[in-house]
Amino acid sequence: MANLKQLAQSLGLSITTVSRALDGYADVSASTRERVREAADKVGYRPNASARRLRRQRAELVAVTLPSDPGHIGPPHFLDMLSGCAEHLAAAGLNLVIAPVPRGESELDICRRFVDGRRVDAMLLVRTKRKDERVEFLQSRGIPFVTNGRTESLLPHPYIDGDGFAGFRAATLRFHAAGHRRIGHIAGPQEYYFAHDRCRGWRAAMEECGLATDLCAEGAPLEQGGYLAALELLRQPSRPTALVCATDEMAIGALRALREVDGGNQISIVGHDDLPMGAFTSPPLSTMRMTGENLGASFASLLLRAIAGEPAEELQELHAIEFVDRDSHRRPAKAA
Amino acid sequence: MANLKQLAQSLGLSITTVSRALDGYADVSASTRERVREAADKVGYRPNASARRLRRQRAELVAVTLPSDPGHIGPPHFLDMLSGCAEHLAAAGLNLVIAPVPRGESELDICRRFVDGRRVDAMLLVRTKRKDERVEFLQSRGIPFVTNGRTESLLPHPYIDGDGFAGFRAATLRFHAAGHRRIGHIAGPQEYYFAHDRCRGWRAAMEECGLATDLCAEGAPLEQGGYLAALELLRQPSRPTALVCATDEMAIGALRALREVDGGNQISIVGHDDLPMGAFTSPPLSTMRMTGENLGASFASLLLRAIAGEPAEELQELHAIEFVDRDSHRRPAKAA
DNA sequence: CTTGACTCCCAAAACGTTTTGGAGAATCTT
DNA sequence: AAGATTCTCCAAAACGTTTTGGGAGTCAAG
Structure with a gap:
């Protein structure tokens, strides 16, 4: 229940100074900065996320749509990938929300909801189609996104895909x-x-x-x-x-x-x-x-760079495919 | 880029009225309500999530911590469960964020960050320990939560578990x-x-x-x-x-x-x-x-009821275990 | 004509941050 | 000694909602 206001009051400082002290600005003296930091630590102050998001005009959130219909959500590595991605995003202050697609709604509806409600700073799309309406929508809205899988979109967009x-x-x-x-x-x-x-x-x-x-x-x-x-x-x-x-x-x-x-x-x-x-x-x-090692980290990195405004052309990763040889490919060629 | 302000201006109404019309309050006439709704639809207006969250003092978010260290994250059903949970939470306006635990941080740290930054309205905990510090922390803070698995906590808390x-x-x-x-x-x-x-x-x-x-x-x-x-x-x-x-x-x-x-x-x-x-x-x-069918839905329901303030005792589900008989249990008793 | 109830609307105050644009004091320059 | 520069700090204005506490009108009853 610690406010910036309450914290400032208890220190006899203005809200501004406390805020800037915590953010490490140079225009607050080293001694005050230390004093503020100690007090903040003591009461366990954390800026209210909603307030900061509103002011900063950032949602601090990235959404990934989880396709539910066709069959599966993808390989079991998928959760590991999401986990890795979320971890690296978190290091940059972003959280990853999972957005499954309910029956009766399209993935496009979901995208629209997240984008138009300014609920996310970027999106992660999986299971791309050759002609993917989600991609077109996000491109038209100018929302940063990365896909797992290429598309045949005319405009380039960031992706990670296997060759x-x-x-x-x-x-x-x-x-x-x-x-x-x-x-x-x-x-x-x-x-x-x-x-x-x-x-x-x-x-x-x-x-x-x-x-x-x-x-x-x-x-x-x-x-x-x-x-x-x-x-x-x-x-x-x-x-x-x-x-x-x-x-x-x-x-x-x-x-x-x-x-x-x-x-x-x-x-x-x-x-x-x-x-x-x-x-x-x-x-x-x-x-x-x-x-490729640690795919989740790669996705996170591309997302952050897309948010930072890097051009799509520089945010495309095509990974080689490697064989995992067990037994099933070794049957003789003539026998069947 | 549609504001409540801009929408109100374009309609010649006050912000208040537009807001209340969209929320279906009775103190705006049916005709204005219709007019407002049409205009909102036309420009694709969605309330800015951050602003609403700030005002309402609700994060509209639930976090689930993903344990990373011991081995796995749990059965493969796990992602399906999360997906189902997220879907049902979404129906109530809540999104599910996944919060993996980075190396060097404890799950408790993660909880603290989410709770103290008022980033979530509730939490979902998996892989409970008999004496679980996350549970104790959340109980002390009074944050609603549901666990997947019981604990030996003295105070009752909501859970879903198999017997x-x-x-x-x-x-x-x-x-x-x-x-x-x-x-x-x-x-x-x-x-x-x-x-x-x-x-x-x-x-x-x-x-x-x-x-x-x-x-x-x-x-x-x-x-x-x-x-x-x-x-x-x-x-x-x-x-x-x-x-x-x-x-x-x-x-x-x-x-x-x-x-x-x-x-x-x-x-x-x-x-x-x-x-x-x-x-x-x-x-x-x-x-x-x-x-149990659709575990994700059960978790979502418990979470919503916990947020609504229902007492923990009524939010505990202990599910029976059933056998899935294949072959490995059928070896003769004497042979080994 | 007054009173009260009712209907429809609105101005203004929150929510808790970050950021802008200085203000006052101290220090340095010339 | 006057002006310029630097160092600390702060008041106030956003950000876009929801909600509070009315304010005009209209109408029916007294």
Whole structure:
């Protein structure tokens, strides 16, 4: 219950001086500054956040929208990432609020609410679509934001993304080098940038190798989606001998499908995300993941720099993809 | 960029009237109210959150501290829970901020910062300890809060918890009924309430059955902790034939230990939390979990009621534990 | 014509900070 | 000794709401 006013009164100083002393301004003498600081410490004074926010015209808040509908919120690392991001933002005086999207509302509605109510200084967007209305909205409003994943927006915007194209191209070429010729792709919904990007990587590799690109099935980015897509590919007259899956969850679903089909256990498979449970599937799932330490810190840094006004072009990070080799990609090329 | 002032000016009304019209007070005529609402809609007016918070003396924020050190943040459901909680809080105009604990700071420091800076209206605490300084601090400050997990605090406080005692007692009795006599317990750090509670449940069952309670090993609530604890129990002259593990993560570590030891694959095991990856271990891990739909909504409801001033006694939820039977608890009682 | 009740509206005072634009005293310059 | 500069401090004005305590009108009852 400590006010600036009360603190000032108890010290026989003006509010102004106390405020400036605590903020370390040079126009208050060293001795008063010390006196004020001690008194503030003693009563445990902390400036009222709402008042400062109002005066400073800063919300001291960043929001991250949590998509609820399609399936999952993303890899389990996701919470770790948010936690790291929140920690680094906190060091700069910003807090991270999580904004799930209730049924019946769009992510755009949420953005609008946060932005128009001046509740946030910036936003963090995940699961970007190729054409993402949230991005367009925030750009039109001039609110700083960073996305996890690129978009096809005309204006550049800050993002962190994995190079899915290169990763999936490399994975496909690796299967080719191992002798595979019928390499299928289990794709995520193509409206998502990451799904499209990974699909393009597979397609590019197939074309480079002079192979047909018809072994592609799309599904929801969930186990069930991968399961159904795999069944579809296995029904083809000429089955794939290897599968490149857009996500680990889909790959795990595909593994289930392979178990149900004659000779399915001879088909190689690789996923993406490095889900912890991939180490426990049978066979253990080979996968890929984005490189980079402490992603949360990177997001926080980009957010802070975006708030500081740095141009978007300088706030884009494209990370390489690395393989996480376990067993599922090692099945012989001819057996299926 | 829409102010109440600007909106009022454009309508030829006073700020007061516009504000009250939007809030639906009866002392503004129906026609003006409509007129005001239309104009507000048109310019997309949203009250400035900071200003309202200052005036109302409400932060419109709830913080949840994310423990970072011991191991994990909890089950993967955790993010879903937070998301559900945030969604229901949002319906009441509150946002949820996540507050990870940086290295070198205690959770208490974080609480203090949020509380003394009047940044939050309430707090959500997870991973309670038996004697939890955060709880004591918040109680002394009179800030509403809800914990995930009980404590041994003298004053009652709102919580949601699973009945670990009953669950672990039942699991142990079930092993006994299946013929097991040497039933071990892999315990979590006893400073945590949940770990102590579960240990007590196991111990109670053992005593009811007239069995010795020396087959107990404690470890960090992580895979590695379970692994080491299991090795310790397996070194005993008289090995356990069944293991009741405080968490699934520890159980998965214990499974690894069992694989490395002669005859270990004949020892039954059960965990707690229902981690998704438990379905993929070999054998698939039998486990337990707290009953209850949409936990996040329950937390949100308790938080709102705590803010509204309901007494703590009425804000305590103890949920039953249910078994999730897979294969790992079915090994024969005599074989080990 | 007065009184009281009722309806619709508003000026002004908060809420607790930060920041602007000096004021007064002391010190330095010339 | 006058002017310039520096050093400390402060009163007052924001920031944009919500809320308090009325103030005009209108109307019906006395």
